[in-house]
Amino acid sequence: xxxxxxxxxxxxxxxxxxxxxxxxxxxxxxxxxxxxxxxxxxxxxxxxxxxxxxxxxxxxxxxxxxxxxxxxxxxxxxxxxxxxxxxxxxxxxxxxxxxxxxxxxxxxxxxxxxxxxxxxxxxxxxxxxxxxxxxxxxxxxxxxxxxxxxxxxxxxxxxxxxxxxxxxxxxxxxxxxxxxxxxxxxxxxxxxxxxxxxxxxxxxxxxxxxxxxxxxxxxxxxxxxxxxxxxxxxxxxxxxxxxxxxxxxxxxxxxxxxxxxxxxxxxxxxxxxxxxxxxxxxxxxxxxxxxxxxxxxxxxxxxxxxxxxxxxxxxxxxxxxxxxxxxxxxxxxxxxxxxxxxxxxxxxxxxxxxxxxxxxxxxxxxxxxxxxxxxxxxxxxxxxxxxxxxxxxxxxxxxxxxxxxxxxxxxxxxxxxxxxxxxxxxxxxxxx
RNA sequence: GUGGUUGUAGCUCAAUCGGUUAGAGCGCCGGACUGUGGCUCCGGAGGUUGCGGGUUCGAUCCCCGUCAGCCACCCCA
Numbered sequence: 001x002x003x004x005x006x007x008x009x010x011x012x013x014x015x016x017x018x019x020x021x022x023x024x025x026x027x028x029x030x031x032x033x034x035x036x037x038x039x040x041x042x043x044x045x046x047x048x049x050x051x052x053x054x055x056x057x058x059x060x061x062x063x064x065x066x067x068x069x070x071x072x073x074x075x076x077x078x079x080x081x082x083x084x085x086x087x088x089x090x091x092x093x094x095x096x097x098x099x100x101x102x103x104x105x106x107x108x109x110x111x112x113x114x115x116x117x118x119x120x121x122x123x124x125x126x127x128x129x130x131x132x133x134x135x136x137x138x139x140x141x142x143x144x145x146x147x148x149x150x151x152x153x154x155x156x157x158x159x160x161x162x163x164x165x166x167x168x169x170x171x172x173x174x175x176x177x178x179x180x181x182x183x184x185x186x187x188x189x190x191x192x193x194x195x196x197x198x199x200x201x202x203x204x205x206x207x208x209x210x211x212x213x214x215x216x217x218x219x220x221x222x223x224x225x226x227x228x229x230x231x232x233x234x235x236x237x238x239x240x241x242x243x244x245x246x247x248x249x250x251x252x253x254x255x256x257x258x259x260x261x262x263x264x265x266x267x268x269x270x271x272x273x274x275x276x277x278x279x280x281x282x283x284x285x286x287x288x289x290x291x292x293x294x295x296x297x298x299x300x301x302x303x304x305x306x307x308x309x310x311x312x313x314x315x316x317x318x319x320x321x322x323x324x325x326x327x328x329x330x331x332x333x334x335x336x337x338x339x340x341x342x343x344x345x346x347x348x349x350x351x352x353x354x355x356x357x358x359x360x361x362x363x364x365x366x367x368x369x370x371x372x373x374x375x376x377x378x379x380x381x382x383x384x385x386x387x388x389x390x391x392x393x394x395x396x397x398x399x400x401x402x403x404x405x406x407x408x409x410x411x412x413x414x415x416x417x418x419x420x421x422x423x424x425x426x427x428x429x430x431x432x
Numbered sequence: 433g434u435g436g437u438u439g440u441a442g443c444u445c446a447a448u449c450g451g452u453u454a455g456a457g458c459g460c461c462g463g464a465c466u467g468u469g470g471c472u473c474c475g476g477a478g479g480u481u482g483c484g485g486g487u488u489c490g491a492u493c494c495c496c497g498u499c500a501g502c503c504a505c506c507c508c509a
Binding site for chain 1: 433500504506508509
C-alpha cells in the first residue's frame with residue numbers, strides 16, 4: 001500500500017474535483033457580480049505575519065515549521081493578513097473602495113473532525129476603504145448570495161449579525177472589568193451550544209453579579225432591533241453604539257435579504273482583530289458548524305502595514321458548505337461529459353476517425369474515440385459510460401456514399417449526415 | 433493535545449461459540465456480441481481482515497500497542 005494522504009488532507013478524484021469546480025465557478029460569478037476582482041498571494045508566509053495580530057487562537061493551530069534557510073514559516077491559516085500586507089504595500093495607488101476576492105487553500109494543524117480538516121478552500125471577499133454601514137451590508141449580502149447561488153434559501157441557512165462596538169458598550173454598561181469581559185465573550189459565543197446552567201456557572205465563577213447575568217441572558221435571546229433597544233436600555237450608550245448596526249440591518253432589508261438575517265449578540269468571532277460588525281452563516285437546522293464568518297477590522301491595516309484604512313470581509317469555506325449541499329441534494333452531476341464519441345467499424349475507418357476527431361476538437365467540441373479496435377457495441381457502451389451527447393458511426397457503407405451516421409444517445413435516434421457537413425451539423429445539434 | 437468508539441475487496445456490507453480455502457451486491461476487466469448503446473447471462477481480476485506483537489492446536493473474532501476514521505472536549509480558518 002502506498003502512503004495515504006496526510007491526516008486532514010484530501011485527494012480530489014474527478015467527481016470531487018467536478019464539485020470543486022462548481023463551487024469555485026459559482027463563487028467567482030457572484031463575487032464579480034458585486035464588482036470584486038480576484039487576487040492571490042503565497043500559500044507559505046513568514047510566521048510573524050500571524051503571530052503579530054491574529055491573536056492566540058489561530059497561532060496555536062498554525063501549520064508551521066523552519067525551512068531549509070532557517071526561516072520560521074507557516075502555511076497560511078487565513079487570507080486576511082496576506083491581503084492586508086498586499087493592500088498596504090500599494091495603498092496609495094489603489095482606488096477606494098477596494099473590492100477584492102480570492103479562493104485560497106488554507107491550512108491549520110489541528111485534530112480533524114467532520115467539517116474540519118487541516119486544509120480547506122475558502123472564498124474570501126474584502127471591502128477596504130469604506131467605513132460606513134452600507135459597506136457592511138454589501139459584504140454581508142455578498143456572503144448570503146454566495147450561498148444562495150447554489151439553490152439554498154432562508155429555510156436552509158441564516159446569517160447572524162452582531163457588533164463588537166455594541167458588545168463592549170453593553171458589557172461596560174454592566175460594570176464588568178477586563179477579565180470578566182473576556183469570560184462574557186466566551187460564554188456568549190457558546191450560548192447556543194452549552195447548557196444554560198454551565199453558562200451561568202461560568203459567569204458566577206468570574207464574580208459577575210446576578211443582575212448582570214440576568215441582563216446577559218436577556219440580551220443573548222434578542223433577535224430583533226426592537227427587542228435589542230428594550231434589553232439594552234440604560235447600559236451605557238449601547239443603543240447609540242448600535243447605530244451602524246441598525247443602518248446595516250436596514251440596508252439588508254432594503255436589498256430584500258431581511259428573511260436571511262437575524263440580529264444575534266452571541267456572535268463574537270474568535271479572531272482578535274475584529275473591531276465592529278461581526279457575522280456568521282449557519283445552516284438553519286443548527287446541525288453543522290458555521291458555514292461562513294467575517295466582520296469589520298478597521299485597525300488591522302494600520303497595525304500590519306502602517307496604512308490607516310477601514311476594512312471588512314468574510315471567509316466562506318468549502319467543507320461545511322459541501323455538507324449542506326449534499327444534505328439538501330444540491331450537488332450537480334459531473335460536468336465533464338464529452339460532446340461526441342466517434343466509433344469506427346473496421347480498421348480502414350481508423351484514420352478517418354482520427355481526422356474527424358481532430359477536426360471537431362479544433363472546432364471546440366469535446367471528443368473521444370476508442371484508442372484500439374473494438375466491436376461497435378462496445379464502443380457505444382463506452383460512449384454511454386462517458387455521458388456523451390452524440391455518437392458518430394463511421395463505416396464502409398456510409399463512406400461509400402460520402403456520409404456517416406450521427407446518433408443522439410439520449411433520444412435513441414440516428415440520422416445520416418454528409419461527411420463534409422458533419423462539423424456544422426454537430427455544432428447545431430449540440431446547441432439545442 | 434485529552435477521552436470515547438470503529439477499522440474486512442475501489443464502494444456498501446456479511447462471515448455461527450475462536451475452527452477447514454474470508455463471501456455477496458455494486459463497480460472494474462473480459463466474453464456471449466466482427467454494423468448499433470444503458471438490459472440480460474457467463475467468466476475474471478481484486479484482500480498481508482489497517483499495521484505490529486501477544487494468548488491459543490488454531491485469531492477477522494480475545495488481549496496489548498500503534499496508525500487512521502468518527503464522536504465529544506479544547507478550539508474554531
